[in-house]
Amino acid sequence: xxxxxxxxxxxxxxxxxxxxxxxxxxxxxxxxxxxxxxxxxxxxxxxxxxxxxxxxxxxxxxxxxxxxxxxxxxxxxxxxxxxxxxxxxxxxxxxxxxxxxxxxxxxxxxxxxxxxxxxxxxxxxxxxxxxxxxxxxxxxxxxxxxxxxxxxxxxxxxxxxxxxxxxxxxxxxxxxxxxxxxxxxxxxxxxxxxxxxxxxxxxxxxxxxxxxxxxxxxxxxxxxxxxxxxxxxxxxxxxxxxxxxxxxxxxxxxxxxxxxxxxxxxxxxxxxxxxxxxxxxxxxxxxxxxxxxxxxxxxxxxxxxxxxxxxxxxxxxxxxxxxxxxxxxxxxxxxxxxxxxxxxxxxxxxxxxxxxxxxxxxxxxxxxxxxxxxxxxxxxxxxxxxxxxxxxxxxxxxxxxxxxxxxxxxxxxxxxxxxxxxxxxxxxxxxxxxxxxxxxxxxxxxxxxxxxxxxxxxxxxxxxxxxxxxxxxxxxxxxxxxxxxxxxxxxxxxxxxxxxxxxxxxxxxxxxxxxxxxxxxxxxxxxxxxxxxxxxxxxxxxxxxxxxxxxxxxxxxxxxxxxxxxxxxxxxxxxxxxxxxxxxxxxxxxxxxxxxxxxxxxxxxxxxxxxxxxxxxxxxxxxxxxxxxxxxxxxxxxxxxxxxxxxxxxxxxxxxxxxxxxxxxxxxxxxxxxxxxxxxxxxxxxxxxxxxxxxxxxxxxxxxxxxx
Ligand code: ADP
Ligand code: MG
Numbered sequence: 001x002x003x004x005x006x007x008x009x010x011x012x013x014x015x016x017x018x019x020x021x022x023x024x025x026x027x028x029x030x031x032x033x034x035x036x037x038x039x040x041x042x043x044x045x046x047x048x049x050x051x052x053x054x055x056x057x058x059x060x061x062x063x064x065x066x067x068x069x070x071x072x073x074x075x076x077x078x079x080x081x082x083x084x085x086x087x088x089x090x091x092x093x094x095x096x097x098x099x100x101x102x103x104x105x106x107x108x109x110x111x112x113x114x115x116x117x118x119x120x121x122x123x124x125x126x127x128x129x130x131x132x133x134x135x136x137x138x139x140x141x142x143x144x145x146x147x148x149x150x151x152x153x154x155x156x157x158x159x160x161x162x163x164x165x166x167x168x169x170x171x172x173x174x175x176x177x178x179x180x181x182x183x184x185x186x187x188x189x190x191x192x193x194x195x196x197x198x199x200x201x202x203x204x205x206x207x208x209x210x211x212x213x214x215x216x217x218x219x220x221x222x223x224x225x226x227x228x229x230x231x232x233x234x235x236x237x238x239x240x241x242x243x244x245x246x247x248x249x250x251x252x253x254x255x256x257x258x259x260x261x262x263x264x265x266x267x268x269x270x271x272x273x274x275x276x277x278x279x280x281x282x283x284x285x286x287x288x289x290x291x292x293x294x295x296x297x298x299x300x301x302x303x304x305x306x307x308x309x310x311x312x313x314x315x316x317x318x319x320x321x322x323x324x325x326x327x328x329x330x331x332x333x334x335x336x337x338x339x340x341x342x343x344x345x346x347x348x349x350x351x352x353x354x355x356x357x358x359x360x361x362x363x364x365x366x367x368x369x370x371x372x373x374x375x376x377x378x379x380x381x382x383x384x385x386x387x388x389x390x391x392x393x394x395x396x397x398x399x400x401x402x403x404x405x406x407x408x409x410x411x412x413x414x415x416x417x418x419x420x421x422x423x424x425x426x427x428x429x430x431x432x433x434x435x436x437x438x439x440x441x442x443x444x445x446x447x448x449x450x451x452x453x454x455x456x457x458x459x460x461x462x463x464x465x466x467x468x469x470x471x472x473x474x475x476x477x478x479x480x481x482x483x484x485x486x487x488x489x490x491x492x493x494x495x496x497x498x499x500x501x502x503x504x505x506x507x508x509x510x511x512x513x514x515x516x517x518x519x520x521x522x523x524x525x526x527x528x529x530x531x532x533x534x535x536x537x538x539x540x541x542x543x544x545x546x547x548x549x550x551x552x553x554x555x556x557x558x559x560x561x562x563x564x565x566x567x568x569x570x571x572x573x574x575x576x577x578x579x580x581x582x583x584x585x586x587x588x589x590x591x592x593x594x595x596x597x598x599x600x601x602x603x604x605x606x607x608x609x610x611x612x613x614x615x616x617x618x619x620x621x622x623x624x625x626x627x628x629x630x631x632x633x634x635x636x637x638x639x640x641x642x643x644x645x646x647x648x649x650x651x652x653x654x655x656x657x658x659x660x661x662x663x664x665x666x667x668x669x670x671x672x673x674x675x676x677x678x679x680x681x682x683x684x685x686x687x688x689x690x691x692x693x694x695x696x697x698x699x700x701x702x703x704x705x706x707x708x
Pocket of ligand 2 (some may be wrong): 547687688702
């Protein structure tokens with residue numbers, strides 16, 4: 001038996017604070033338990049009443065003669081602690097604390113909450129809330145509605161969790177209206193004990209739950225969330241509305257990665273990496289739930305539209321553009337079939353426009369033809385009811401063919417309000433219905449995304465040979481010295497420990513002879529200013545590339561000195577770096593070398609955030625970057641590289657050769673390993689990494705590492 005069974009599958013429930021007073025929460029919960037016909041015993045607890053709702057009432061939990069599994073507590077905040085203690089003594093195993101006035105109100109409330117957490121732990125009780133609207137187990141064996149929401153929640157296969165009680169009521173009502181049903185519903189409030197992780201675990205193997213939907217304001221433990229949801233989404237879709245944002249964007253950052261790792265980046269990356277279907281609003285979530293409940297996951301991404309009006313179909317095609325869906329090309333056989341059932345004026349290409357006269361028969365026959373086409377994976381029939389055509393009959397026929405063909409069909413009905421309410425009542429398990437084409441397209445996208453995720457291999461976390469001890473020692477030394485930016489030699493040594501390819505270089509103090517430094521290097525070289533407080537060197541004239549010989553080097557040194565003085569930063573220069581040129585060697589096809597950026601920023605909750613993107617001096621302007629959280633698998637790295645807009649540049653366009661993309665992927669994985677192994681790296685930028693057609697020519701030419 002799972003320890004959340006005491007909450008979701010109790011055999012007896014005490015309602016502490018039940019009252020007969022109309023409009024009170026205590027009364028509503030009692031009413032709901034009765035109305036839903038809970039399969040167990042219900043004990044109202046209230047010392048001021050002998051009976052409530054014709055049911056004997058008890059003066060205290062301990063006065064109940066039978067064992068009590070779950071206590072639902074609605075007494076005022078000041079009394080909750082005493083009641084919880086009493087429940088402990090009584091041997092109650094589950095608590096649902098509806099009462100508000102705890103952590104959400106400030107310090108005093110937080111103390112009260114800590115006190116009840118302590119008592120619950122001491123007695124081994126699991127607890128939902130406080131400050132929540134209750135829980136529902138809608139499975140036939142239990143039928144427990146311990147919430148104060150109006151209506152009778154229908155039974156179905158969706159387990160729903162919400163952090164906000166108010167949104168919970170809205171969701172319950174919306175779901176009822178669509179004729180969808182729940183397996184469970186949990187409003188978790190302050191999450192003093194039970195939170196998203198516990199519920200995910202509970203629902204993972206629950207046979208009554210096929211879909212998990214969550215409204216989250218924060219993740220408990222992001223690592224655990226990742227691990228769990230990666231596993232669960234292989235079998236059941238998880239839909240998440242995530243509001244609120246991570247704190248990473250709040251602090252100022254001087255690195256490229258730090259400044260780009262703004263609000264939301266971390267949770268976005270995390271949700272994407274664990275196969276969660278993120279939706280942007282409650283409405284979108286309900287649409288998606290309707291899709292997952294009412295249609296099979298598609299076998300591909302090829303979309304066909306069937307319509308009786310041009311405009312909505314065009315909107316659907318526009319909405320589908322660029323979001324992973326393809327407009328299907330119908331086979332010759334399908335088109336011939338369509339020609340035989342449609343009038344001459346109709347279009348037999350996708351979108352199939354049946355013109356306004358189309359009725360139930362045409363919808364049924366046309367839908368059957370396109371669903372039979374092997375080149376079609378998803379169909380969106382659009383129906384704008386003309387006078388004289390009965391919308392429900394059209395939906396009934398669409399439903400019938402969709403079931404028979406077993407492919408996903410998301411129907412758009414642009415009809416009068418009254419019809420939507422009639423559909424769930426009059427058509428059994430109707431296809432999902434949407435009011436606008438964009439809504440249906442979005443759901444098709446969500447389901448296609450889920451298809452891709454399930455088809456995606458799990459991937460592996462690689463462990464490369466590396467000198468971990470040396471890397472740790474470098475960072476540790478800087479930490480003991482109070483942190484800050486690593487000197488170029490240390491930053492290079494850190495990367496070298498993880499086998500990143502670096503350019504040969506020499507650093508000379510300001511004023512020393514540059515020619516001597518260049519003796520061990522081969523020309524052409526680059527001259528750069530060195531100074532811990534000079535962040536972007538080229539901004540102040542501190543980078544000169546393509547220096548052909550010793551004479552030019554001396555000349556470049558003089559010119560740089562002048563430039564630095566003019567920029568007012570000469571005093572901040574501690575020295576100069578002479579570095580060999582990358583991208584110019586025998587393996588680099590001229591013009592094909594590309595600059596990319598690899599970086600790390602820390603998020604206080606999510607840990608290291610990895611960044612990859614097009615690099616160089618315009619990173620912040622182009623913002624063509626992608627983020628991921630740890631752990632990083634080889635598949636994650638592959639997808640990350642392909643997710644930026646400029647990816648085609650790496651593949652080679654306009655006569656450029658393809659650069660070594662596998663080298664880039666491997667570098668991302670090495671960087672993930674580095675930040676995983678070495679503690680204390682607050683920010684790291686490799687910008688640019690010059691990537692050539694062959695890994696032999698690839699080099700990290702600029703690196704900054706900030707240690708805390
Ligand atoms: P900063 O980012 O501080 O301005 P960088 O060291 O990144 O300085 O140099 C700026 C630009 O100069 C790079 O984006 C790159 O185009 C070029 N560059 C720098 N070092 C090299 C090198 N060793 N080989 C080739 N190009 C280089
Ligand atoms: Mg740079």
